[in-house]
Amino acid sequence: MWTWIVTAAPDSGAAALNEIQKGSVPSRFCSWLAPGVAQFTSADRATTQRALRERPPIFVRHVSAVDLQVPCTGPSWDWDAVLAAVSGLDNLDKSLRTSVQVRPLEPIPSGMRQELTRRVSSHLTDRGVPIVVAGPQQVVSIVLAQGTAGLGVLSLDDALSAWPGGECRFKRTEGQVSRAEFKLLEALDLYPILICDGATALDLGAAPGGWTRVLRERGLHVTAVDPAVLDARVAGDPHVRHVQQSAQSFLRSTRERFAVVVNDMKMDARASCALMVQAEDCLEPGGFGVMTLKLPEKHPELTVRDSLDRLRVTYDLVGARQLFHNRSEVTVVLRKREAHDGGERA
Numbered sequence: 001m002w003t004w005i006v007t008a009a010p011d012s013g014a015a016a017l018n019e020i021q022k023g024s025v026p027s028r029f030c031s032w033l034a035p036g037v038a039q040f041t042s043a044d045r046a047t048t049q050r051a052l053r054e055r056p057p058i059f060v061r062h063v064s065a066v067d068l069q070v071p072c073t074g075p076s077w078d079w080d081a082v083l084a085a086v087s088g089l090d091n092l093d094k095s096l097r098t099s100v101q102v103r104p105l106e107p108i109p110s111g112m113r114q115e116l117t118r119r120v121s122s123h124l125t126d127r128g129v130p131i132v133v134a135g136p137q138q139v140v141s142i143v144l145a146q147g148t149a150g151l152g153v154l155s156l157d158d159a160l161s162a163w164p165g166g167e168c169r170f171k172r173t174e175g176q177v178s179r180a181e182f183k184l185l186e187a188l189d190l191y192p193i194l195i196c197d198g199a200t201a202l203d204l205g206a207a208p209g210g211w212t213r214v215l216r217e218r219g220l221h222v223t224a225v226d227p228a229v230l231d232a233r234v235a236g237d238p239h240v241r242h243v244q245q246s247a248q249s250f251l252r253s254t255r256e257r258f259a260v261v262v263n264d265m266k267m268d269a270r271a272s273c274a275l276m277v278q279a280e281d282c283l284e285p286g287g288f289g290v291m292t293l294k295l296p297e298k299h300p301e302l303t304v305r306d307s308l309d310r311l312r313v314t315y316d317l318v319g320a321r322q323l324f325h326n327r328s329e330v331t332v333v334l335r336k337r338e339a340h341d342g343g344e345r346a
């Protein structure tokens with residue numbers, strides 16, 4: 001029996017579990033370790049990993065494997081037992097860049113997380129494992145819950161995120177104009193979107209201008225469409241053109257093409273998808289789309305499934321995930337389909 005810990009947003013725990021159980025992963029739910037954090041078991045490790053890869057979950061933002069468990073209670077721990085368990089992790093590939101993630105799901109003595117990370121990292125370094133903080137290829141996770149440390153190893157792809165529990169944290173920067181910026185930063189961090197310096201981007205629902213600012217920082221020239229006003233710092237940028245009208249009316253009249261179309265419009269998900277399908281006409285061959293699907297309280301999974309079906313008619317789906325910075329929404333990354341490449345627009 002293999003044990004797994006899956007993490008979703010606290011409000012999306014049930015949706016995440018549903019996905020895992022319906023996603024042809026033969027699994028058994030064990031318990032909630034924290035809001036949105038579920039433990040389940042499966043009969044076979046490889047089958048579970050394959051199922052997660054073939055049908056990537058949308059509401060799960062992080063997965064850890066629990067290959068070994070060590071009791072960890074009280075103010076002082078049996079470090080030798082923890083390190084012996086680390087040495088016993090059979091799935092560890094010593095040639096891969098590895099990060100150590102300690103994740104307490106319940107209160108632990110102050111400084112213990114750092115101490116555990118330090119001890120495990122130096123134990124692995126002594127055994128020739130290249131330990132890194134950023135850009136790992138595999139993750140050694142240690143989840144502290146219910147008086148035990150659950151240790152496991154997964155490749156970065158299988159863990160879904162390089163951040164413990166998928167909690168992707170960015171520092172606020174001085175010029176930041178909206179919290180929404182984090183959503184786009186997280187999507188660009190997670191998905192391989194090629195952006196060339198000097199290329200053009202279309203930002204639908206751009207105000208106050210956070211996503212436009214992120215795209216500008218990556219060297220793109222941005223057409224920002226929104227009836228609302230942009231933050232003065234973004235509006236004053238000579239490489240930002242603000243079209244102060246609705247996305248509908250802009251898309252009806254434009255004949256321009258862009259390398260990237262992003263859409264964070266506050267709008268019913270299906271209506272937003274319809275506009276995104278229309279916007280595909282404005283994408284250059286091989287161009288990317290990034291959008292957020294705003295989810296209703298009732299049946300969010302149905303809305304996501306239906307929206308993705310609509311988008312797949314025109315686009316290849318690069319990924320869809322409820323990211324750490326999404327609130328009641330899902331981020332979708334799209335690519336203009338090859339068959340449409342090179343075709344002249346009517």
Ligand SMILES: C[S@@+](CC[C@H](N)C(=O)[O-])C[C@H]1O[C@@H](n2cnc3c(N)ncnc32)[C@H](O)[C@@H]1O
Nearest residue numbers: 178180205207208209210211246247264265266
């Ligand atoms: C969540 S905000 C976008 C935040 C933006 N991504 C940022 O980073 O600052 C949603 C925006 O969608 C815009 N919006 C809603 N319906 C729209 C439409 N039909 N056409 C264009 N923009 C629209 C709203 O005016 C609002 O500014």
